[in-house]
Amino acid sequence: MKTDIAIAQANQAAPIETIAAKLGLTAAEIEPYGHDKAKLPGATLAKLRQRPLGKLVLVTSINPTPAGEGKSTVTVGLADALNQSHHSAVIALREPSLGPVMGMKGGATGGGYAQVVPMADINLHFTGDMHALTAANNTLAALIDNHLHQGNQLNLDPKRIRWPRALDINDRALRETIIGLGKPANGQMRSASFQITVASEMMAILCLAHDLTDLKKRLNQILIGYTYQRQPVFVADLGVAGALTVLLKDALWPNLVQTLEQTPAIIHGGPFANIAHGCNSILATEAALHAGEYAITEAGFGADLGAEKFLDIVTPQLPKAPDVIVVVATIRALKYNGGQPLADLDHENLAALRQGYQNLQRHLRNMQRYQIPVVASINQFATDTSAELTLLQDLIAADHVDSALTSVFADGGKGGLALADLVVTAAQRPATYQRLYQDSADVVTKLTTIAQKIYGAAAVELTPTAQRQLRQLRKFGWENLPVCIAKTQYSFSDDPKALGAPSGFTLTIRELIPKLGAGFIVAMAGNILTMPGLPAHPAAEKIDIDADGQITGLS
């Protein structure tokens, strides 16, 4: 089979105006970026908002493994399949981060014959949203350090500044730095850190903002640090939220592209789900909901991270909750969860599959807690045996969940027709969305609820640092916000090696970080890096381009 980029390059994309027309939009109502990408500006979103809401389908998965699950691929293939079945479907997806593209993970535009295009552009600079976020993030950082340098009228304690700089690059050397060295004109010396842009509060804010006014309000609310008297200082105190909003004025609007089968795809915002909330922007999901009969969206990593956050943090900001949840699993990944070594995954192993099924089972049950219909997608690999497929189908059926085989990587939308049928049927069933917790609960209750009901933990423990931060949250009245747990994506627990369905463990919360602009409290469960590193042989070593602009090595 051809590489992803070869398939994408061989594809003849429709002009973006043709895709816009599928949404009932004229060429004047979109802002083109090249001939195959466009933004949907505010006035166009307002127009879409006049239309009725479609059905919302959330695609999530088991915990990710090195074996691969294909969640984005299923998201794309499912939408293509729905369109093949004469149900108009529109995709809402996250934007890829450039750091992993140059590092190890590769892009995030699906794969095989279930891709969004232009694949290379989307994985590179796309329409510049990430860069605008980086610029806004670092302009604010420069304004803060300049404030210190110019007399520090706000009395900010340089040791209590809580606004890191950001780059959309995997750069381990910037995790901990000292800045402001040298002459007095070089500003105040202090320790400072850099995050990857997708982990930044700016990204979370962009993904949760409803319009320019809400965006500016959230930017004003950003906590930038504390005074020497330990009083909080906000962007509003610096008076620069207007300028930051100006920097994000285009990035706020969702981007329109298409799949290989010309299904409209709205791609916008891309926080990681292990260190952030992991879902595309609410404006993208909302636009997709108004633009088609089905809006298909995806949450990052496993359902313990992305879907939980989609349902408890994002959904309250959306016009409606999901009508169906699709949980993606593969035989290979379940066998890996069941203890079969990576190198042996090509061999049939029913015992490992049965053991590893516990991971999928818990995710299915977790999703059912939200009282939304759940279906399973068994994403096929050529190495899956018929005995394995039968076993897995039986196991899922025993849990009273419908499942469908998908082969969208190899077959495109055709490989998702059975899943599409299941989804259409499930979407007729009643969905009575029930949130896991109320924002008004205290923070420990909220954390314990997620840890026990979703992760299978016995208890939650706060380190002394987290306890101190909790007292501070209470003191300043910031407790009534949803919690965003930063946790390893590889396990239900905070131990990345605990595969399957661990239980009885204690989840340790090391830090509680108020993100007042985003409107949630980040709880760090484990040592989660907010700035990834590059591997010994980065993908950048293999990426190339010829004299005619033909790219190779991008995946």
Place this chain on the structure above:
Amino acid sequence: MKTDIAIAQANQAAPIETIAAKLGLTAAEIEPYGHDKAKLPGATLAKLRQRPLGKLVLVTSINPTPAGEGKSTVTVGLADALNQSHHSAVIALREPSLGPVMGMKGGATGGGYAQVVPMADINLHFTGDMHALTAANNTLAALIDNHLHQGNQLNLDPKRIRWPRALDINDRALRETIIGLGKPANGQMRSASFQITVASEMMAILCLAHDLTDLKKRLNQILIGYTYQRQPVFVADLGVAGALTVLLKDALWPNLVQTLEQTPAIIHGGPFANIAHGCNSILATEAALHAGEYAITEAGFGADLGAEKFLDIVTPQLPKAPDVIVVVATIRALKYNGGQPLADLDHENLAALRQGYQNLQRHLRNMQRYQIPVVASINQFATDTSAELTLLQDLIAADHVDSALTSVFADGGKGGLALADLVVTAAQRPATYQRLYQDSADVVTKLTTIAQKIYGAAAVELTPTAQRQLRQLRKFGWENLPVCIAKTQYSFSDDPKALGAPSGFTLTIRELIPKLGAGFIVAMAGNILTMPGLPAHPAAEKIDIDADGQITGLS
């Protein structure tokens, strides 16, 4: 009079396809970015290259003063005037840097009724070129630090790494930093610095590259540092030039916009002229030359910096040398050069004007050395008296240079008609471009030639550091490159306070830095900051946007 942004917002721009049609290009031959911006991709440049070359007009000025000169305004107004006079003119300009937009300087899109639009977009993210450069710059930096971390196979000396990180932000706190602090996984600890993106070698490379192949070649040639054995290490040794070229694949192509009078403007690349070579990309100038009867381009700061570099570094890369050079001056700025205090510039002062004229005089004579016809633009202010205007016209005439009054800020192209007439006449005169020096000369000879013939210096002195660097340049055979002197823009000399036409001074060169990708040697004359700072009250405090996206406070 209305503010620049109010004028720009009130303007009804033509669809960018209409502007492209003026260049004989179809909608399919441009890559739109919104409805009023576009890129001219490689295939389109190749098509333009089939056409004959127009006349090239270089706009430069006296040394900048706080009084204002209006060079970009004259550049825009002159092109508008030529079009009003039925000579097709196309502008080639630099892209603004975001750092100064948020800081003090404001944008760089002209002013009043001589502006390029969309003013706000061009001053903000435009088509993302700056951000692509920042990303490529910092991806390379991360790859270098990752190489150290992953075993340092190339034996790079961390103390001799010569590749700074970059942000398009005025951030003084990043001038000197220590990175790689903390745990072993955070990489190698070392001192490191950040530049503003427009000062980076990436920017210079983009502006001097002829096509994707040349771009990749230049990226391969970048010197990233030295081994412990003091041998040079290049990007080619890291094997990542392909990936960096991919990151710049769109940024390489020039951007098309328009003036308020719908004159086509090709805006691309934006190195500062005090710390870099200060001219828009050669691809932009070349496209303008093939697209119109007249290509009007501008070089940064005064003619001692921008024009010298345009003529000695850039012109050898262009298909032709300038046919006319326009030197812009204002009565106010010349009086300031003649010693009149800033607060008193509204008052007539013929003696100060006569004294300050020496600055313009030397710039005019310098430009004549290149054997290209030179004309002067007296850019009018309301406070200029008729006695002052008469005196200045007489002084210029006594130097056998033609001059014209311009009032393009207030009147648009109509205010540049007299200058347009002069330019058309001058363009008929023979231009026998004579470069100031040959690349094959030794570095000290090249520096001395510029310092004596352009700056009026008596001699050039190299600090011990520069002398050591000179020996290194010789040892590695890098001496046969043009020199790019980094010097204050406020004076012919290296003393920013020496206004007028200082002479007899010694120019001190503190450092000689090989930029092997750009293909020149940077000579640091004075302590030139490559990362600006923000003022006590940054422009960001005044910039705002309302619920409908209307921006205020951008200038």
